Amino acid sequence: MHAISSASVNATPAPWASRLGSEGVQVLESHDVLFREGEETTGFYEVLSGVLRSYKIFADGRRQIISFAFEGDIVGFGHGEDYRFDCDALGTTRVRAVPKASLLHIVRERPELAGKLLEAAGGEVANMQDHSILLCRKTAMERVAGFLLSLATRASGKPVGTALPLPMIRADIADYLGLTIETVSRNMTRLRALRVIDLPSRGTFAVRNLSKLSEMAEGEETLH
Amino acid sequence: MHAISSASVNATPAPWASRLGSEGVQVLESHDVLFREGEETTGFYEVLSGVLRSYKIFADGRRQIISFAFEGDIVGFGHGEDYRFDCDALGTTRVRAVPKASLLHIVRERPELAGKLLEAAGGEVANMQDHSILLCRKTAMERVAGFLLSLATRASGKPVGTALPLPMIRADIADYLGLTIETVSRNMTRLRALRVIDLPSRGTFAVRNLSKLSEMAEGEETLH
DNA sequence: CGCTAGCTTGATGGTACTCAACCGCAGTGG
DNA sequence: CCACTGCGGTTGAGTACCATCAAGCTAGCG
Numbered sequence: 001m002h003a004i005s006s007a008s009v010n011a012t013p014a015p016w017a018s019r020l021g022s023e024g025v026q027v028l029e030s031h032d033v034l035f036r037e038g039e040e041t042t043g044f045y046e047v048l049s050g051v052l053r054s055y056k057i058f059a060d061g062r063r064q065i066i067s068f069a070f071e072g073d074i075v076g077f078g079h080g081e082d083y084r085f086d087c088d089a090l091g092t093t094r095v096r097a098v099p100k101a102s103l104l105h106i107v108r109e110r111p112e113l114a115g116k117l118l119e120a121a122g123g124e125v126a127n128m129q130d131h132s133i134l135l136c137r138k139t140a141m142e143r144v145a146g147f148l149l150s151l152a153t154r155a156s157g158k159p160v161g162t163a164l165p166l167p168m169i170r171a172d173i174a175d176y177l178g179l180t181i182e183t184v185s186r187n188m189t190r191l192r193a194l195r196v197i198d199l200p201s202r203g204t205f206a207v208r209n210l211s212k213l214s215e216m217a218e219g220e221e222t223l224h
Numbered sequence: 225m226h227a228i229s230s231a232s233v234n235a236t237p238a239p240w241a242s243r244l245g246s247e248g249v250q251v252l253e254s255h256d257v258l259f260r261e262g263e264e265t266t267g268f269y270e271v272l273s274g275v276l277r278s279y280k281i282f283a284d285g286r287r288q289i290i291s292f293a294f295e296g297d298i299v300g301f302g303h304g305e306d307y308r309f310d311c312d313a314l315g316t317t318r319v320r321a322v323p324k325a326s327l328l329h330i331v332r333e334r335p336e337l338a339g340k341l342l343e344a345a346g347g348e349v350a351n352m353q354d355h356s357i358l359l360c361r362k363t364a365m366e367r368v369a370g371f372l373l374s375l376a377t378r379a380s381g382k383p384v385g386t387a388l389p390l391p392m393i394r395a396d397i398a399d400y401l402g403l404t405i406e407t408v409s410r411n412m413t414r415l416r417a418l419r420v421i422d423l424p425s426r427g428t429f430a431v432r433n434l435s436k437l438s439e440m441a442e443g444e445e446t447l448h
Numbered sequence: 449c450g451c452t453a454g455c456t457t458g459a460t461g462g463t464a465c466t467c468a469a470c471c472g473c474a475g476t477g478g
Numbered sequence: 479c480c481a482c483t484g485c486g487g488t489t490g491a492g493t494a495c496c497a498t499c500a501a502g503c504t505a506g507c508g
Contacts, residue, residue: 056357064357080346084353121345122304128352129308133280133288135360136402140464170487178360183464185488202473202486364496394455404497409456426454426505 024097028089035076035083043099044076050093051167055175056085065176067127068168070154077124090167135178143177144187146217148197152207163204191216248321252313259300259307267323268300274317275391279399280309289400291351292392294378301344314391359402367401368411370441372421376431387428415440 025048028034034045034052045052052069066085069075075087103117134143155164170181177184188205191197196213198206207213249272252258258269258276269276276293290309293299299311331341358367379388394405401408412429415421420437422430431437 056353058357058361062361064361066353066356080343080350084346084350119304121349122308124349125345125352126304126308128349128356129280129290132290132352132356132359135356137282137286137288169485180465181487182466182489186464189488393453405455406457406498407496410496413456 024099026095026097028093028095030089030091032089032093034087034089034095036086037083039083041076041079041081041083041100043097043101043103044074045095045097047071047073047075048094048096051090052087052093052095053090053168053172054085054087063175064178065172067131068172068176074120077120090172140177140179140183141187141190141216142218143179144173144184145191145196145213147173147177148188148191148205148207149210149213149217151205152210152213160207160210163198163200163206166203166205248323250319250321252317252319254313254315256313256317258311258313258319260310261307263307265300265303265305265307265324267321267325267327268298269319269321271295271297271299272318272320275314276311276317276319277314277392277396278309278311287399288402289396291355292396292400298344301348314396364401364403364407365411365414366441367403368397368408369415369420369437371397371401372412372415372429372431373434373437373441375429376434376437384431384434387422387424387430390427390429 026034028050035042037056047069049071052073052075054066054069054075055063056066057063067075068090076083134146138146151166152164156162168176170184173179174181174184188197188199191213192199194212196207196209196216198208200206250258250269252274259266261280271293273295276297276299278290278293278299279287280290281287291299292314300307327341358370362370375390376388380386392400394408397403398405398408412421412423415437416423418436420431420433420440422432424430
């Protein structure tokens with residue numbers, strides 16, 4: 001299973017939500033920055049709609065996209081005093097901020113929740129591990145197919161045939177998968193030629209043959 | 225700063241240690257298994273001496289080494305109900321077991337420690353991120369140089385010239401760095417030819433030129 | 449002595465990167 | 479209205495790097 005989100009904790013009815021109501025909601029437009037590497041952590045964020053992109057930029061200009069976070073995902077979790085990477089929006093995106101202070105307050109009052117949070121952190125670690133494996137053990141085609149597959153399975157209940165959003169550009173996909181934009185493009189073209197996917201318009205894609213797609217993503221079941 | 229250990233929390237005087245005394249200490253010999261993927265988590269372990277190796281084995285026989293854990297490091301942290309990977313010893317290794325129950329007890333009594341633990345989890349996430357970047361953004365030479373560099377800086381206060389332990393075999397290094405044993409060997413040979421390191425005997429290495437080594441780890445173009 | 453595991457070295461080929469050109473589209477401004 | 483421009487994307491040619499396959503070497507050990 002590909003782990004696209006950094007923390008698809010999917011905390012069922014988010015135990016902290018009741019304490020926050022609808023406060024702390026921010027709306028970001030495309031490329032608006034949620035936080036930057038090195039800034040002091042203020043807490044974490046739950047994505048209400050839209051997509052967030054977490055990434056690191058290095059001295060030599062190389063960029064590594066850590067994760068994409070979709071509706072229901074949590075970002076900014078598991079940092080220390082300072083954020084460890086940049087995070088911005090890929091389009092209009094609504095997030096709910098959960099301040100650190102209120103988190104500490106919750107833990108103090110209900111220590112059993114600490115276990116839940118630690119589990120959530122563990123989930124993030126597990127996702128990073130899966131991603132590590134993807135980055136060093138899979139071919140370009142396997143990575144691209146796996147990426148589209150996880151987008152499709154996450155997007156809707158009935159993924160085959162319908163046009164699905166592909167909110168990130170080729171450069172984002174490339175920097176997430178550890179490839180170049182040319183390699184991403186070539187493999188997507190190849191998937192289209194093989195009638196596995198469609199590319200109806202910029203920013204969208206559609207799955208034509210789901211089983212073939214997961215075949216090409218190959219070797220990522222690890223059902224436990 | 226390569227992150228070799230999965231959780232170099234370096235919990236200075238480990239706040240839980242006082243509550244455990246010298247109990248819960250286990251001694252493992254080479255290849256003795258500490259825990260396996262899928263087993264129920266019993267807690268976590270602090271390495272007192274020796275080296276632990278955490279890894280996953282896949283259906284196709286491929287192995288990915290997640291991390292090496294040295295003295296002072298913690299493993300088994302941030303898993304859920306079940307361990308997410310296998311863990312065994314590279315040589316004679318002493319660990320102190322910290323049972324989950326006592327961890328919960330501690331958190332319940334001293335909720336402010338929960339924050340520390342979450343930070344530790346964050347550290348593990350950060351290490352995984354660094355490792356991800358290493359695996360997809362660096363050349364074979366950068367990976368090998370960076371690996372040896374972090375071993376050297378971790379090993380002692382005076383790393384230049386002295387023989388340092390290299391407790392893992394080429395296959396372990398290869399599976400950790402996402403390379404083959406041949407590529408690891410070739411690059412170590414090349415580093416020796418460039419007078420950057422020495423390979424006095426099996427299981428040891430020595431740094432001859434520390435600044436050159438870190439140059440090569442960073443991808444500064446020296447000789448191409 | 450021969451065996452084996454760990455390691456090195458060589459030859460070869462494939463995958464993905466680099467460099468480069470080009471297309472379609474959306475703004476933009478004369 | 480139409481050139482001009484920039485961005486995102488695609489395609490092609492050439493190449494570098496690393497995996498693969500295959501020997502051979504060394505040290506330890508029965």
